[in-house]
Amino acid sequence: MKFDTWLLGHDLRQMPGLSQQIEAMGFDGMWTAEAGKDPFFPLLLVAEHTQKVTLGTSIATAFPRTPTILAHMAWDLAAYSNGRFILGLGTQVRAHNERRLGVAWEKPIKRMRETIEAMHAIWxxxxxxxxxxxxxxxxxxxxxTPFFSGQRLTVPRPPVYISAINEQMLKLAGKVCDGAQLHPFHSLRYLKEFALPVIEAGLRENGRLRSDFTANGSVFVIPTDGDVPVAEYEAHTKGQMAYYMSTPAYRVVLEMHGWVEVGKQLSVLARQGTWDEMPKLLTDEMVDTFTISGKWSELPRIAKARYEGVLDRLNFYLPYKPGADDAGWAAAIAGFKSD
Structure with missing residues (x-):
């Protein structure tokens, strides 16, 4: 199981030193999110200043970018990183596409499939x-024409992962993608009884094997020791959980546990903008279902026990920040690298 980290909102001027530090610590990969920053720009610097670490977007929104634009960006990053780049795409939700990104929301499954197929045709x-x-x-x-064509690669084409949580997108991932970015808002039951069987059905339809595919997941964690107070980690995790539980598009996870009504209550609070009230609706059972907790050195063992044979690579849903629990991160990396 590969152990990665993700970068959130870092200044580009920090990226050379930060990426070298992350590689030196022993992380297997680093991912950027399209949240307040462009997800591609940092990875150009990561590619330039590292040698081994995998780098990718988790995720870049697909629909504001044409297949040709995406093909060029991924192709160039694959070449510059010597084959270490993974293109992670997502649809986002309707409101963000229409009201933040300014693009139409039409048949997202079909449009995502065409985006990927068109990129493959271009490559x-x-x-x-x-x-x-x-x-x-x-x-x-x-x-x-030759003037607009990318140069031949001496490394394999960029792998394409898509973010998927509902049935149709999960099946599409199995049909046409190299991997899936599985949402941090998940339970083990959801992954084993719903997500992976749907992905595997998509793989079978196209004559592919599970070994041809990478299941990549973010995991909510609450470290109970280290420099950062546990209450701060709990507040961060519960706030994120409550936000995702309020989102109707993610309700498939709640349905498996009988918590749909709580999700609807959270949606009402979200519409009212009463964000601080939302985590109060979460029970201890919910937190235990959607997170893992323990000392930094224990988290790898707990994660492996839960996710071995389910996820192929994972990251903690905590962005790495130099100087914040460095010893804890080092202990976690060591734990993932041990048998």
Whole structure:
């Protein structure tokens, strides 16, 4: 099991030193989120200043970018990183697409599938000289002259993961993707009884094996020792959990545990903007279901016991910040690297 970390809102000027520190600590990968910062710019610096660590977006929103634009960005980062880049895409939800990003929300499953298929067609054109011809409902691509073509790669094409939580997107991941970014708001039961079986059904439809696919997940954690007070970690985790539980698009997880009514109550509070009240609706059972907790040195053992054979790589849903629990992070990395 690979153990990664993710970067959130870091100044680009920090990125060279930070990425080198993360690699030196022993993390297997680092991911950027499209939250307050562009997810691609930091990874250019990560690629330049590291040698081994995997780097990727988790996630970049797909629909504001055309398949050709995404193809170029991923292709260039794959080349510059010597094959270490993973393109992680997501749809976001309707409100963010329409009201924050300014793009139409139409048939997101089909549009995501066409985005991925079109990128593959573009990459096949660049790498193998195959004439570009992709025809879909959203994209019709037939023009690629040498002047606009990417140069052939000497490494494999970039893997494509998509963020998925509901059935149709999970199945699409199994059909056409190299991996899935599984949402931090999950339970073990949801993963084993719903998400992975749906992914595997998609894999079978296209004659693929589970070993052809990477299940990548973020995990809510509450470290109980270290420099940062446990109450601060609890508040962060409960706040994030309450926000996700309030989101109707993620209700499939609550349905498995009989907590849909709590989700609806949280949605009302979210619409009212009473964010501080939302975590108060979470019970201890909910927190235990959706998080793991323990000393930093214990978290790897607990995570492995829960996720071995379920997730292929994971990260804690806590961005790494130099100087904040460095010893704890080091203990966690050591635990994941031990048998």
């Amino acid at each position: 096949d054109c660049w790498q193998n000289g195959t004439p570009l011809r992709y025809e879909g409902e959203f994209f019709n691509l037939s023009l690629m």
